[in-house]
Amino acid sequence: MKMKKQRKLPTPDNIIGNFAGRPVRVILVVLSMILILFPLYWLLTSSFKVKAEYLANPPVLFPSSLTLDSYESVFGKDQLFNNFLNTMIVAAVSTIISVLLGSMAAYSVARGKIGKRARKYFGLWFMIQKMYPAIATAIPVYLVMRTLHLIDTRTALIIMNTSFNLPLVIWLMMGFFEQLPYELEESAMLDGCGFTKRFFYIIFPITKPGIIASGILAFIGAWNEFLFAVILSVNKSKTLPVVIAGFITDRGLEWGPMAVTAVITLVPVLLIVWAAQKNFVQGLAMGAVKG
Known part of the structure; x- marks a missing residue:
């Protein structure tokens, strides 16, 4: 019997190409860039x-x-460097903790002795946690931090950013770990590698694109976090998003200094994403394919 040729499924590029010619596509791209x-x-x-x-x-x-x-007005303030340092420390430390703990938790769920259905429920639960409105926990969080004497400290902001970034990291990394061939771990087990060694010496290096993608998303989330930064900081632990909001006064908006501070806030994120763009895109593409 002659085998029937499989029909190639149309790609989004072909569909757009059939719907609109090259000039229309160029116009759409230009408008999007604008x-x-x-x-x-x-x-x-x-x-x-x-x-x-x-x-x-x-x-x-x-x-x-x-x-x-x-620029002279903004850079002339003594607190600017301290605000920038607060933002960098909070974002960096919370990202490191989120990626480390989140990757270990995701690996435990993906490779642990639980059923496939339970694994899906875990993924759904972590996704729902990320969708949970942060404002609903603002008052309890403030009361807890006040009781622990952590108001106006970087520690409080690191704890809150870590707690809100962990579900995202776990959910993303579960997709990466589920795609890895189990044969690699079986070979490691034959060589006597335990659960922890397999994770840190074999699995962790292989999932570098996924770790970078998760880390960048967690870093951006912590860098831009405003709600808990404005609730839990008074003066010493203020971050740049809180400083930007401070230019909204009863006398009006100071657009110039606000724009300068926003540029200062934007540049580090752009540089980090540009430096890691190859692994970032690869990691997002890997995590998009599950099953």
Whole structure:
């Protein structure tokens, strides 16, 4: 019998190509890039505008003159470096803890002696925890931190960021571990490797793209976290998102200094994502395929 040729399923690129020609696709790409890049352009130009132009109505799209007054105002504050350091320490430490503990928990669920259905329920539970509204726990968290004398400390922010990033890391890493061939672990077991050694010496290095992708998402989440940072910090542990909100005063919005602080907040994240973009994209692609 002659084997029937399998029909190739249409890819999204082919569908778009059949629906719209090349000129339309180019226009759509250009419009998408404008929508993505325009807020960054507006933020950057606002940080260099003179006060009359960033308060003008209608808004000035192309500034006629540039000034460093807003940068001098922001960098002249003694607290800026401390705020930046707070943000970096909280984001970095909470990310390291989240990735380490989250990877170990995900590996235990993915390779533990539990049923497939129970594993799915675990994944659903971690995803639901990430979707849980943080504001619902704001008052209990504040009372607990006050009782532990952790108000206005980095420790409190690290604990909260870790607790909210752990479900995301566990859920993502479960997808990576489920794709790994079990033969690797069987070979390690024959060589006498225990559960912990298998994880740290064999599995952990193999899942590098997934760890980087999870780590970047956790870092960005901690870097941008505002709710608990504004509730639990008073002065010493203020992070950059709280500082940005501080430019909203009863006298109006200080657009220039706010834009400068936002640029300072944005640059480290862009640099980290740019440096790890290859592993980041590879990790997201790996985690997107399960089963």
